[in-house]
Amino acid sequence: xAGVSQSPSNKVTEKGKDVELRCDPISGHTALYWYRQRLGQxxxxxxxxxxxxxxxxxxxxxxxxxxxxxxESVSTLTIQRxxxxxxxxxxxxxxxxxxxxxxxFGPGTRLTVL
Amino acid sequence: xxxxxxxxxxxxxxxxATVAFNCTYSxxxxxxxxxxxQDCRKEPKLLMSVYSSGNxxxxxxxxxxxxxxxxxxxxxDSKLSDSATYLCVVNRNNxxxxxxFGPGTRLSVLx
Numbered sequence: 001x002a003g004v005s006q007s008p009s010n011k012v013t014e015k016g017k018d019v020e021l022r023c024d025p026i027s028g029h030t031a032l033y034w035y036r037q038r039l040g041q042x043x044x045x046x047x048x049x050x051x052x053x054x055x056x057x058x059x060x061x062x063x064x065x066x067x068x069x070x071x072e073s074v075s076t077l078t079i080q081r082x083x084x085x086x087x088x089x090x091x092x093x094x095x096x097x098x099x100x101x102x103x104x105f106g107p108g109t110r111l112t113v114l
Numbered sequence: 115x116x117x118x119x120x121x122x123x124x125x126x127x128x129x130x131a132t133v134a135f136n137c138t139y140s141x142x143x144x145x146x147x148x149x150x151x152q153d154c155r156k157e158p159k160l161l162m163s164v165y166s167s168g169n170x171x172x173x174x175x176x177x178x179x180x181x182x183x184x185x186x187x188x189x190x191d192s193k194l195s196d197s198a199t200y201l202c203v204v205n206r207n208n209x210x211x212x213x214x215f216g217p218g219t220r221l222s223v224l225x
Binding site: 091106 | 159160163212213214218
C-alpha cells in the first residue's frame with residue numbers, strides 16, 4: 001500500500017515568510033510524529049499526535065512552530081516568520097498503535113530559508 | 115546525558131569486515147527497541163527490531179541487554195551498500211508510541 005507522503009518535497013522561502021508543510025500518514029496509523037533534521041545532524045523530535053489525544057508538543061523549538069492533525073488523517077506543520085536556522089529537512093513518520101510497532105517515515109520536506 | 119547514546123563514529127571498514135555498533139539508553143522503563151538505517155539525504159528506514167532474546171537477519175545480528183540497558187548491532191561480511199548512518203531507537207512509552215532516536219553512527223565500507 002501507499003507509504004507516508006509529504007509535500008512539498010522542497011521549499012525555498014525568504015526569511016520572515018510563513019510556510020506550511022503537509023504529511024499524509026499511512027491509512028489506519030494512529031500515531032504521527034514530526035522531526036527536524038539539520039544537515040549532518042540527528043533527528044530532533046518536534047511533535048507527536050496519537051489518535052484524538054492532546055498532542056505532545058514538547059519538542060517545538062519556539063512559538064513560531066505549530067502543527068495540527070484532524071483525527072487520524074493529514075497533518076500540517078506551520079512555521080511562522082521563518083528564520084535561516086529553520087533550514088532543515090522536516091520528516092514525518094506514522095505508526096500503528098502498539099508499543100512494538102515501528103515508525104514509517106516519509107521522504108521529508110527540504111526547507112531552505114534565504 | 116542524552117537518553118539514547120551511540121558510538122560516535124564514523125566507522126571506516128574494508129569490505130568483508132565485521133563491525134559492531136553499541137547503544138545505551140537511560141530510561142529503564144523502555145519497552146521496545148529498533149535499529150534504523152539512514153542513507154545520505156534519505157529518510158530513516160527500519161533495519162530490524164530488537165528482541166529480548168536477540169535476533170538475526172542474514173548478516174545482521176541485534177542483541178538487547180535490559181539489565182545493562184545496552185543494545186548492539188553486529189554486521190558481518192560488510193558490503194559497500196551497508197554504508198549508511200545507523201540509528202538506535204528506543205520506545206519508552208507503555209501506552210503508545212514515544213520514540214527516542216540516538217544521534218546515529220556513520221559507517222563507510224571501503225573497497
